[in-house]
Amino acid sequence: MHRRKFLQQTALVALATPFARWAPAPKNGQFMTVNGPLNTAGLGYILPHEHILVDFVGADKVSRDRYDREAVAAVMLPLLIDAKKAGCTAFFDCTPQYLGRDVQLLQRLSQTVGLPIITNTGLYSARNNMFIPPYAFEQTAEQLAASWIREFDEGIEGTGIKPGFIKISVDGHPLTEVNKKIVRAAALTHKATGLTIASHTGSGQAALEQLDIVQAEGVAAAAFIWVHAQNAKTHSYFTEAAKKGAWISFDGLGWQPADEYLAIIKMMQQQKLMQQILISHDAGWYEVGKEGGGKQQPFTVLFQQLIPKLKTAGFTEKQLEQLFHHNPVAAFSVNKRLV
Numbered sequence: 001m002h003r004r005k006f007l008q009q010t011a012l013v014a015l016a017t018p019f020a021r022w023a024p025a026p027k028n029g030q031f032m033t034v035n036g037p038l039n040t041a042g043l044g045y046i047l048p049h050e051h052i053l054v055d056f057v058g059a060d061k062v063s064r065d066r067y068d069r070e071a072v073a074a075v076m077l078p079l080l081i082d083a084k085k086a087g088c089t090a091f092f093d094c095t096p097q098y099l100g101r102d103v104q105l106l107q108r109l110s111q112t113v114g115l116p117i118i119t120n121t122g123l124y125s126a127r128n129n130m131f132i133p134p135y136a137f138e139q140t141a142e143q144l145a146a147s148w149i150r151e152f153d154e155g156i157e158g159t160g161i162k163p164g165f166i167k168i169s170v171d172g173h174p175l176t177e178v179n180k181k182i183v184r185a186a187a188l189t190h191k192a193t194g195l196t197i198a199s200h201t202g203s204g205q206a207a208l209e210q211l212d213i214v215q216a217e218g219v220a221a222a223a224f225i226w227v228h229a230q231n232a233k234t235h236s237y238f239t240e241a242a243k244k245g246a247w248i249s250f251d252g253l254g255w256q257p258a259d260e261y262l263a264i265i266k267m268m269q270q271q272k273l274m275q276q277i278l279i280s281h282d283a284g285w286y287e288v289g290k291e292g293g294g295k296q297q298p299f300t301v302l303f304q305q306l307i308p309k310l311k312t313a314g315f316t317e318k319q320l321e322q323l324f325h326h327n328p329v330a331a332f333s334v335n336k337r338l339v
Helices: 002-016 069-086 103-113 141-154 177-193 204-216 236-244 258-270 301-312 317-332
Strands: 030-033 036-039 045-050 088-093 165-169 197-200 224-227 247-250 277-279
Touching: 045 277, 045 301, 045 317, 069 088, 069 103, 088 317, 141 177, 165 177, 177 197, 177 204, 197 204, 204 224, 204 236, 236 247, 236 258, 247 258, 258 277, 258 301, 277 317, 301 317
Parallel strands: 045 088, 165 197, 197 224, 224 247, 247 277
Antiparallel strands: 030 036
16 A cells, blocks of 8 residues: 555656756765755755654664665655645755665655755764664774765765765763764765764754864864754854854754744844854654654744744845755855865
């Protein structure tokens, strides 16, 4: 039943959506999508932090045998279609390796909907390292970086599908030695590839510690995104990290009210730092192990709730373009940003 429904939806979308022509190799200023490099000039609004599939079982148990791709597609395809209809023109899937990253599923959904999707390389070492494999403790930062660089050069798991950014994570401050090593590996990977580092980080102190590490490796703060910044208790860290040049990602929209995001954006505007922020939902997703994939959150709150509130508050079309187009393009375009 899942397969029949998915194929019917695929046929309808394919008739209505022209397939993009992808350039053969990445250039500075392009996104690297699951279908290849993409010029960003023709894009509109962009969702920089979302999820299609997540499996929280842990690195020692995660497996593609734990779910059916047809079932996942049947659940998630309508949400992606809704996002595209609402105004999304590119979608960053932030599920890392060992947490359910499935690049072939992403490519299939991207081609079906006609929506560029970007996947990642890296390792997620928050939550007491339950999502990283044993080799991550044994290998050096240079060895970890070499495998992530290889995914960018050759493709992920023999698919030819390449990552468009680096996804890492850390626990709180001070960083553990494993966390520090993974941050260093991400910096080394950026220097070789130009891929942006997006780090799941709640603590402002941990965000600043990571900035010190990447800058010590010769990578500019502009190559670093503080993910989940909205969870920090002290807002002064937002401005401190942004003034250093980092990207500040507020990406719990829908889980938290749109009014809270309106207030954050106003605060950053008053600090003249609106050009340093990213806004997204951290939504979705099909959760492996739950019946029917659990309960999904839509990818449309930004378009249906936050943007109308911003317009009512007096934000101009130019400012909206800054937030939802220019900032994500500048943050994620493939480009080496060195000190």
